[in-house]
Amino acid sequence: MENLGLLMDGFGAVLTPENLLYAVIGVLLGTFVGVLPGIGPAMAVALLLPVTYGLEPISAFIMFAGIYYGGMYGGSTTAILLNTPGESASVMTALEGNRMARAGRAAQALATAAIGSFVAGTIGTLLVVFFAPALASVAVEIGAPSYFALMVLAMVMVTSVLGGSPLRGFIALFLGLTIGLVGLDLNTGQSRLSFDQPLLADRIDVVVVAVGIFALGEALWVAAHLRRSPAHVIPVGRPWMSRSDLKRSWGPWLRGTAYGFPFGALPAGGAEIPTFLSYITEKRIAARKGRDEFGEGAIEGVAGPEAANNASAAGTFVPLLALGLPVTATSAVMLAALQGYGIEPGPGLMTDQPELVWALLASLLIGNVLLLVLNLPLAPVWAKLLRIPRPQLYAGILFFAALGAYAANLQAFDLFLLLLLGLLGLMMRRFALPVLPLILGVILGPLMEFRLREAMAISGGDVSALWSEPLAVVIYVVVSIAVVAPFAVRRLRPTPAALAADANLTTEDTHAEEKVR
Amino acid sequence: MNDGASTIVVGWTPDEFGEVALHRGVEEARLRAGRVVVVNATRGDALVDDRYADEEQLARLTSELSASGVEVDVRRSMGADVADQVLAVAEEVSADLVVIGLRRRSPVGKLLMGSVAQRILLGADCAVLAVKPPAQA
Numbered sequence: 059m060e061n062l063g064l065l066m067d068g069f070g071a072v073l074t075p076e077n078l079l080y081a082v083i084g085v086l087l088g089t090f091v092g093v094l095p096g097i098g099p100a101m102a103v104a105l106l107l108p109v110t111y112g113l114e115p116i117s118a119f120i121m122f123a124g125i126y127y128g129g130m131y132g133g134s135t136t137a138i139l140l141n142t143p144g145e146s147a148s149v150m151t152a153l154e155g156n157r158m159a160r161a162g163r164a165a166q167a168l169a170t171a172a173i174g175s176f177v178a179g180t181i182g183t184l185l186v187v188f189f190a191p192a193l194a195s196v197a198v199e200i201g202a203p204s205y206f207a208l209m210v211l212a213m214v215m216v217t218s219v220l221g222g223s224p225l226r227g228f229i230a231l232f233l234g235l236t237i238g239l240v241g242l243d244l245n246t247g248q249s250r251l252s253f254d255q256p257l258l259a260d261r262i263d264v265v266v267v268a269v270g271i272f273a274l275g276e277a278l279w280v281a282a283h284l285r286r287s288p289a290h291v292i293p294v295g296r297p298w299m300s301r302s303d304l305k306r307s308w309g310p311w312l313r314g315t316a317y318g319f320p321f322g323a324l325p326a327g328g329a330e331i332p333t334f335l336s337y338i339t340e341k342r343i344a345a346r347k348g349r350d351e352f353g354e355g356a357i358e359g360v361a362g363p364e365a366a367n368n369a370s371a372a373g374t375f376v377p378l379l380a381l382g383l384p385v386t387a388t389s390a391v392m393l394a395a396l397q398g399y400g401i402e403p404g405p406g407l408m409t410d411q412p413e414l415v416w417a418l419l420a421s422l423l424i425g426n427v428l429l430l431v432l433n434l435p436l437a438p439v440w441a442k443l444l445r446i447p448r449p450q451l452y453a454g455i456l457f458f459a460a461l462g463a464y465a466a467n468l469q470a471f472d473l474f475l476l477l478l479l480g481l482l483g484l485m486m487r488r489f490a491l492p493v494l495p496l497i498l499g500v501i502l503g504p505l506m507e508f509r510l511r512e513a514m515a516i517s518g519g520d521v522s523a524l525w526s527e528p529l530a531v532v533i534y535v536v537v538s539i540a541v542v543a544p545f546a547v548r549r550l551r552p553t554p555a556a557l558a559a560d561a562n563l564t565t566e567d568t569h570a571e572e573k574v575r
Numbered sequence: 576m577n578d579g580a581s582t583i584v585v586g587w588t589p590d591e592f593g594e595v596a597l598h599r600g601v602e603e604a605r606l607r608a609g610r611v612v613v614v615n616a617t618r619g620d621a622l623v624d625d626r627y628a629d630e631e632q633l634a635r636l637t638s639e640l641s642a643s644g645v646e647v648d649v650r651r652s653m654g655a656d657v658a659d660q661v662l663a664v665a666e667e668v669s670a671d672l673v674v675i676g677l678r679r680r681s682p683v684g685k686l687l688m689g690s691v692a693q694r695i696l697l698g699a700d701c702a703v704l705a706v707k708p709p710a711q712a
Contacts, residue, residue, distance in 0.1 A: 447620045
């Protein structure tokens with residue numbers, strides 16, 4: 059297989075002492091931010107964006123890959139030990155995982171989550187290795203109208219399918235698109251939304267937006283809710299599992315992977331739906347076998363959703379690498395990092411930057427192994443992180459946020475923008491607007507405009523060119539289904555959130571603690 | 576002293592230090608025919624604080640206390656400074672005695688960590704009794 063050969067080259071690039079070091083830093087940092095609810099891999103990558111300008115792209119992406127997967131691992135630890143799902147994807151894990159922990163089986167819950175994540179992440183990454191190049195080779199043929207349609211699809215899916223309220227999602231999306239418009243129009247040189255500010259005409263740096271919304275917004279929100287009744291963390295030793303646990307886990311791992319990967323790989327993104335489906339399936343299978351421990355801490359209920367979560371995370375690399383379409387906040391910020399290096403994201407990425415892509419994929423596999431090795435023995439240490447007082451933690455985050463925003467362009471004006479965007483972030487959390495559509499709008503908006511202009515230039519300004527390609531028409535049909543379907547589905551089925559509420563999960567301030575991947 | 580009975584404030588945490596302080600406080604209350612006010616405070620600025628009792632520990636505390644036959648009042652509070660919260664309760668009930676559990680600490684540890692006990696000792700208007708758990712504990 060040609061792909062495997064390229065992957066081996068990727069391993070060759072990653073397995074240098076320096077890059078391995080970045081991989082270790084990445085997974086440690088990722089787990090660190092994953093364990094703490096409220097801050098996540100997207101914030102970590104955003105804070106690191108300016109730092110990495112001095113790094114080789116390969117090293118930077120090895121670190122980001124580690125942070126991305128590490129964040130998943132960390133989130134499950136908090137979900138199980140504290141019953142506080144750090145992100146919407148861990149809600150299902152928390153459901154059974156915390157009950158297992160309360161029943162004294164925390165070690166097994168953590169073990170099945172960690173090993174399940176490893177299995178799903180590895181299978182998922184291997185699937186990316188096979189699918190992404192194939193998709194990219196098809197995608198280079200896609201014309202501007204279809205490409206534009208794909209971007210619309212990604213935005214609509216992320217906005218209306220994920221998250222509780224499509225209206226809130228669209229508000230956030232349009233806020234993001236608006237921020238993306240600020241500055242000089244690259245085609246005509248007219249300035250837009252710049253209010254005659256020469257500094258604004260220069261466009262708002264993505265680093266400033268990402269850091270402002272993720273870091274400053276979160277810090278202000280936490281400052282507004284500084285004192286909250288603390289919880290107890292369930293004490294745990296080194297995670298381990300018995301042979302019978304393993305026997306009960308491997309089925310859910312594989313089924314979870316099968317659910318998770320397609321959802322991540324389609325530009326639908328999100329782990330909410332596959333984790334929910336996996337949970338329901340495992341519950342049904344357990345009931346059929348007459349061994350239904352769901353509700354009292356069933357290991358299947360941790361193994362399945364955790365695998366689905368990670369497989370979906372791996373799957374999101376398919377649209378990111380093959381199409382240049384990010385569907386999670388972390389991959390959106392990673393795309394911004396690519397642009398920072400002057401690398402054009404899109405279908406050409408795999409052929410233009412093969413070393414980078416294959417090193418990234420190899421580092422995902424290596425990161426997975428590192429996480430398994432680190433997380434099993436270190437789980438008790440990670441649990442200790444939850445004792446960090448918020449003032450100290452967020453003081454550190456604010457320091458790096460300000461440093462990062464300033465370092466991006468060395469302009470004091472950016473700090474002013476940072477504050478404004480931080481206030482916007484605070485308001486978004488206050489009114490439960492999701493952050494992901496905004497960041498996607500900021501990053502994908504300009505790319506989308508570029509494709510739109512391209513299509514218009516070819517057609518000579520004829521708008522009907524947008525649906526002149528069959529693929530574009532198909533995509534618009536899918537888009538309209540995606541907009542209508544959630545309303546229909548919500549009438550038929552309880553949402554995962556409703557299910558979680560039934561189970562009396564402590565989702566107090568979920569919108570605040572919801573962590574964007 | 577209000578209506579002759581003395582009031583004893585116990586700074587309580589769900590651990591060995593809280594336990595010795597509570598036992599001593601109840602003992603003192605029996606001796607003086609007084610009542611006990613138990614204070615469990617937290618800064619509430621971290622996700623996890625083991626010294627803030629959860630429902631289960633609170634239930635165990637109240638059942639233990641009702642078995643002791645002394646008049647008890649349990650207060651939980653959250654604020655910037657744990658010592659201030661204990662002192663505020665002591666002032667409010669015009670306590671005659673504050674009982675706290677004390678940690679063994681080296682001078683260096685003391686220098687680095689600061690201490691709730693120290694601030695209670697310095698800030699209280701009434702007598703403060705500091706007790707320690709048995710050395711082996």
